[in-house]
Amino acid sequence: MYAAVRINEIICIGCKKCIYACPDPNVLSFDEETRKVSADESRCKGCGLCVSECPKDAMSIY
Amino acid sequence: MNTWINKPTRALEEFLQTEYQNLLGNGPFSEGNGFEKLGTYKEIIEEHSHCAGCGVALGIRLAMAALPSPKDTFIVGTPGCSFFSLSQAAVNYSNTAFGNQNAVASGLKRMLSIRHPGEAKDVVVLVGDGGIADIGLDMTLHSWFRGEKITTIMVDNELYGNTGGQESGMSPQGRIMNMAPTGKKFPKIPIYDMAKQSGCCYTAKVAVSNPKALADSVRKAIILAREIGPTYVQIYTPCPTNLKVPSHQTLKMAREAEKGYYGFEEFLSSEGEKFLDAMR
Numbered sequence: 001m002y003a004a005v006r007i008n009e010i011i012c013i014g015c016k017k018c019i020y021a022c023p024d025p026n027v028l029s030f031d032e033e034t035r036k037v038s039a040d041e042s043r044c045k046g047c048g049l050c051v052s053e054c055p056k057d058a059m060s061i062y
Numbered sequence: 063m064n065t066w067i068n069k070p071t072r073a074l075e076e077f078l079q080t081e082y083q084n085l086l087g088n089g090p091f092s093e094g095n096g097f098e099k100l101g102t103y104k105e106i107i108e109e110h111s112h113c114a115g116c117g118v119a120l121g122i123r124l125a126m127a128a129l130p131s132p133k134d135t136f137i138v139g140t141p142g143c144s145f146f147s148l149s150q151a152a153v154n155y156s157n158t159a160f161g162n163q164n165a166v167a168s169g170l171k172r173m174l175s176i177r178h179p180g181e182a183k184d185v186v187v188l189v190g191d192g193g194i195a196d197i198g199l200d201m202t203l204h205s206w207f208r209g210e211k212i213t214t215i216m217v218d219n220e221l222y223g224n225t226g227g228q229e230s231g232m233s234p235q236g237r238i239m240n241m242a243p244t245g246k247k248f249p250k251i252p253i254y255d256m257a258k259q260s261g262c263c264y265t266a267k268v269a270v271s272n273p274k275a276l277a278d279s280v281r282k283a284i285i286l287a288r289e290i291g292p293t294y295v296q297i298y299t300p301c302p303t304n305l306k307v308p309s310h311q312t313l314k315m316a317r318e319a320e321k322g323y324y325g326f327e328e329f330l331s332s333e334g335e336k337f338l339d340a341m342r
Contacts (some may be wrong), residue, residue, distance in 0.1 A: 014091035017103040020273040020315055023112065030101035037101070047115030047302075048310030 003046025003061050005039050011058035012036045020051035030039065085152055090132050097128045099278040099316055106132055110147035115309025115315065116301035118143045118190070121217045125188065125297065126151060126173045135184045136174070138167040140193040141191050143223040143301075148188060161198030163187045164205035182288050184213065191218040191232035195251045196281035197223045206260035206292045213287040214302050215280065216253070219301040227304025234323070239304070243287045250255065250323070255296040258329055265292075266328040269298040271316035285341075298324040 005027075010026045012035075027043045028050065042052035051059045067217040069086060070078055084104040089095070093102040106126050122144060129135050135294070136154045139145040140163040143188045148155055160338035174183040185322045187194075194216045196201050202214065219238055222228040229242040242287050257265045266279035266285045276297060283293035300306065300315040307315060330338070 016101060020124065021117050023114075023123060023312075024109070025105040025107040026109075027240070028101060030113060043109060045114035047153065047312075048075055048308075049115055049120075049313060052310045 003038065004040070004041040004044040005046065005048075005059055006041070006062050007037055007039055008058045008060075009036050011056050013058075016040055017053045018057065018062055021049045021053040023047065023049065065192075078319075089152070090127070090129075097281075099123075100127050104224055106151050107147050108152070109151040110128050110150045112143065112146050113303045113309070115312050116143070116218045117270050117301060117312045118217050118223065120312070121276070121297045121299035122188065122275050123145050124270070124276050125217075125280050125294070125295075126153070126213050128280040129153075129184075129186075130281055131182070131313060134182060135186055135284075136170055138163045138170065138185065139159055140189045140198065140271045141211060142190040142192055143219065144188060144190045144193075146215050146224075161193055161196075161225070161337055163189050163193055163198055164201045164210075164212070164214065168205050168208070168210040170266075171210060171212050183287065184284050185211060186284060187214045189216065190223070191220065192222055193214055194287060195253045196231045200219055201296070203256065206218055206257065206294075209261055209291045211287050212293065213280075213283045214257075216277075216294075216296045217299045218296055219299050220250075220305075221301060223301050223304055238270075254294075254296055260292075262292050262294045263331040263334040264293040264329070266295045267298075267324060268295070268324075268326050269316040269320045269324040270300075271303075271313045271320060272326060279328060282328075282330075282338070286337065290331075290337055341342055 022028050046061050048061050089104045090106045139148045139157050151229045167187045171185040220233045221230050227240045229239050229246050233246050235249040236245045253269050268275050279295050285294045287293045298319050302312050
């Protein structure tokens with residue numbers, strides 16, 4: 001793994017914009033109970049599209 | 063894919079991969095798992111070999127999530143970037159010789175209507191701009207002239223992506239690319255206008271940065287193709303690798319294109335309008 005996304009769950013508002021911006025399937029998932037997005041880092045390619053879409057700057061690439 | 067046939071016996075379930083089990087248990091074939099719930103269920107496509115930030119991969123992912131009934135859908139592809147992820151998808155899929163996709167799809171649709179009369183089986187052509195506008199132009203146009211009931215979806219990245227970014231017929235005029243060092247000499251092929259003229263009952267032009275409109279047009283196109291006639295959807299999916307743009311700017315490029323040629327536009331014939339009204 002060279003680069004992957006990390007999500008700050010405290011800032012995330014669950015708007016799901018990142019889910020509709022990610023080109024790879026099954027990376028970002030949405031929990032309906034907590035209304036937060038979480039990421040599967042092993043599948044992420046680190047392109048940064050979700051970071052550019054996030055309205056709250058809750059995402060970053062490591 | 064029929065979930066009833068593909069369900070393993072309980073004794074063997076633990077030996078199967080978790081991905082496969084998720085697909086059957088909480089996949090797109092389950093009731094109510096549609097485009098709006100994307101992110102809460104296992105998606106139809108598995109990991110693919112597209113570049114990071116690929117617009118084509120995003121376009122295909124959104125189009126596949128918008129399929130009205132994925133288990134009764136048959137996707138036809140052709141060589142190019144588009145089939146890297148299509149061959150990893152859990153739908154019936156056929157790859158064809160370059161440019162033959164609409165001829166193959168016509169035959170498949172006729173065969174399915176004989177084999178399963180009265181059932182809705184969707185045949186969807188999902189290929190790139192090279193397959194539709196350059197090499198397969200005659201096959202595509204003739205399938206529209208004949209009024210075959212198939213949906214044609216183009217993922218337009220405006221170049222030949224997997225061979226290194228050469229000029230294609232859909233590249234905009236003046237763009238400098240490999241094999242076009244002084245800029246492309248002629249404008250984009252007007253395939254969208256040709257689709258309207260050639261008998262398509264529904265055509266739509268949308269960029270990948272507008273997911274709701276994309277899903278809406280794909281759904282409408284497939285449902286209209288079941289009853290009325292050929293339909294066509296053109297999706298703008300920029301290529302960051304060959305346009306030498308950072309991978310996180312794909313959607314920014316798509317938004318810029320939305321201000322110009324790729325602003326959302328759809329056309330519905332009077333017959334199609336009546337059909338959609340009757341459904342509502």
